Amino acid sequence: MRVIIIGSKGFIGQNLVKYFQEKNYDVWKADVVVDYADVDRYFLIDASTSDFNTVFHYQKYDLCINCSGAASVPDSLNNPMRDYYLNSVNVFKILSAINQFQPECKFINLGSAAVYGNPEELPITELAKRSPLSPYGFHKLQAEQICEEFYSFFKLQTCSLRIFSVYGAGLQKQLFWDLNKKTKTGEPIILYGTGEESRDFIHVSDLAKATELVAQSDFFKADVVNVANGEEVKIKDAVAIFFNNYPNNINYSFSGDSRKGDPLNWKADIQRLASLGYTASIKMVDGLKDYYDWVRRE
Template identity: 30%
Template sequence: MLNDIHSPAPARSVLITGGLGFLGRAVAQCFRAGGYRVLGIGHSAEDVADGAASGYDRWISTSLTTESLTLLGERPDVVVHCASNGSVPYSLVHPLDAYERTVNSTAVLLEHLRRHAPSAVVLYPSSAAVYGAAPDRPLCETDTPNPVSPYGFHKQMVETLLAAHATCFGQPAVAVRFFSIYGPGLRRQLLWDASERLLSGPSPQTFFGTGDETRDWIHVDDAAALILHLAERAAAAPRGAAARLEIVNGATGDRVTVRDVLGRLARALGSPAEIRFNGSIRAGDPRFYLAAIDQMRATGWQPSIALDEGLATYAAWVRKARDTAP
């Protein structure tokens, strides 16, 4: 179903696939504030009013297909491709469907752009899952990928597709290997599950792992701002016959244990629950994640939201979301 939300059209436009997901909504708000005409497409039950509230000038509620992209009928200046499977556990249980959502949807999008918008800059939110099982040190963009889940392999496959279209067809593309994105709107993964348990469950609460696993957290507003920054940087770069895929880590470069982040979250939520760990490691969960962010900083950008500040806003959102839940 095609839904139009009419507004004055700025000179530049961005198409966001998976546009009503956690990251997609933040990206839409960020690009809208940056003066872009914001187009969105996604398989969602949300209606046109929700698309408008999320920052979209035009929203198409459908799956990402050749037909829906043709129906869009516009040539965006930037494409932020958020449509994909977003779950490691889902990829382990349903690897074929996860492949279709992540890899096949990208192939469809790139073929459409090759034919109709070959100069559009493509931004892809990739993942640290591409690094997979890695040593306890800062991970660099030049490190050899070592995925340990279908999710990670699929992200690597998408990067390969982007590299192929950049090299063979000149489609400018940037893959941002995000580490752990969090913030208001996140209704899955560790922090959401932990919030539910810390606010409603008995004490103590026992979590998977040892608690000494490390993660590198970046707030969703910073993640969206980085995407905008890299899009405008790529758009301003000279165009030549030999294009290449640019890969940039998206993180803060701060090493935080799972034990530490859950303790900080509990304090932000005002929960007195004791936190314990069962020592079991779940499939697809690497022990250590820490980003080297020299390349990100070299682009002239760095994150601005500290972890405690971000957890405070997330905790406030969680409480509000629980109070307004049906």
Template identity: 30%
Template structure:
């Protein structure tokens, strides 16, 4: 069995590639990023092509995969607020290229499109069910809605096997952006000020649990384009997470919050994963343990 991972250089993409390789797939990757042969092979890839994700490059380098995981694209609400056009291009246009590649060259393949909890926006009810209204509050979330709708359209109209996974807050050793990374930089400098109230909640899913889930979703892909929530079902406040991190990095420091939310940031997220568990999948990582491990990794020099 062969698999193609777009964006395999990225944080989620490389974990997905390694998970697929561990389960018996021969994995190729395409996307942006420059890394040594030994490095990408360590992450389970048999081939790596550092190119833009377009229909032409997919036709040239994609081969004939049985499974496609489209991890390429934008992953930042803040970036979408400052660079909306580029976010659209990275998220929407690359997904269109992948869907066209599947339609024209590998219609029997199973495709998973990682989406985001950002499609829900200001959720009215917690935990958030997959059939909850989509009401994004950022260009990032809006573009993910478009991605999902395109995936569903292609699956229905061209009889393709597609699934979408709405990932919540992904974390783990190696992630050099978002809250844990930014907070580690601050705490290492003795800084304690953060935006928000601290009572904002997120559903934190370890990247290795996310990779297992994406692999399971590939087997459920179909013409109805099923959608799954990628979370743990547990909401944790930003204050709690940052206090765990601070204790591990700089004992005695406590985070301080401005009381003012950042644009595009919803207040609360918690996934309903009842339908996700139907995939015979469940989260396995303990958040406090993994946040402390992240702090230890950062303290070693983030190698």
């Protein structure tokens, strides 16, 4: 199978490239990052125009995985137009190019559980009400609607993954990256929230495996699939697991103040993903030990 991974230089993109190459897929890459060393099967996208026609005009693919886009709730509040173009408009441009040059190519868009906002009940099924709390969440929802549009009117095979809280070595943002940075300041560590907030964490290697399972499925009728482990982990417990890797005791507290755009509690219903044979292979204690080893090297 020939696969094109758009956003191949990002955290998830790099991990998908590695995973699919190790599985002996014919992997092609595309991103806005100039890399003179990586010229083999790599398309440099002009960030000013985001023209994807060249990507699909000269090569045929069985599958396109879109990992590109913005991935920051706070930044989407500060720069909503930028977030809109990266998470919504570019999806439309990619699907337009696929429709024009090779409409038989399957398309997986890496979306977000941010489309749910604060759910009315747990676990969250794919049929749950969608109530985004940020421009980021709205734009990820729009991307899903664009996938549905191209399936409904042009019969393109599309699928959207609603990814929950992904982590792993190489991720230079979000909770565990911020925790490590705070240990270096010498200042008291004060965290947002109460610690009772929860997330459904998934290691990036398990995300890659889940993506492959979806790619091999028939979930391409504008389907949506939750990608998580179906486990609710309180933030205070996740922090304790991570800090337990440090040789010295880390003192920290929670401010009680919530951050705009952040949901309170998440736990995914992963029956659709599990029906494809998915089971988690990385326990959180092991995944965070690996992440700790990586940040210490960095």
